[in-house]
Amino acid sequence: DAGVTQSPTHLIKTRGQQVTLRCSPKSGHDTVSWYQQALGQGPQFIFQYYEEEERQRGNFPDRFSGHQYPNYSSELNVNALLLGDSALYLCASSSMAEGSYEQYFGPGTRLTVT
């Protein structure tokens, strides 16, 4: 049973560029949440996708957008990258159908903006 997978593992981008991060949820899960974790801090909620729609959104600008596909996989897009966007981006899957709210995190994508 595959867990949550994310790609790429690491990424280096230049300020102003755009980036797309990808996530495949745990088998049987239908909900994907994205978090940003700066060094030494707790994960900050970006948004959550369920049934291919953004259901909840945290306090992040419109430069952050996402998508969920029919197979439940998800993408996080960040436009006009800023130095402050450098962080570990975590994807967490859960099952809305089960209503358990247990979140399983992927290994994350380490984004460095120079």
Added chain:
Amino acid sequence: GQQVMQIPQYQHVQEGEDFTTYCNSSTTLSNIQWYKQRPGGHPVFLIQLVKSGEVKKQKRLTFQFGEAKKNSSLHITATQTTDVGTYFCAGRNYGQNFVFGPGTRLSVLP
């Protein structure tokens, strides 16, 4: 908006000593979760509490949810070097997303 705080920020213990981290929310929570993140790793789900005054145990770990559902604690008995990591609580208000605390970083000296 909802805020979640944790104390202490850091804790250094000798192997075999006990450890406790506390989590406080600015609002009443519907449920609270605890995660452990090893250095260089990702958060790993430990447990979820939903009932007022609930106490759950996992081997040497004891989790409590306050009567008012605004605070929680994680207690580790007789720490081991494998307990090293950062412990996060994440609280959820009804219908809202989970808000993570800043974490408590535990180091265990052998």
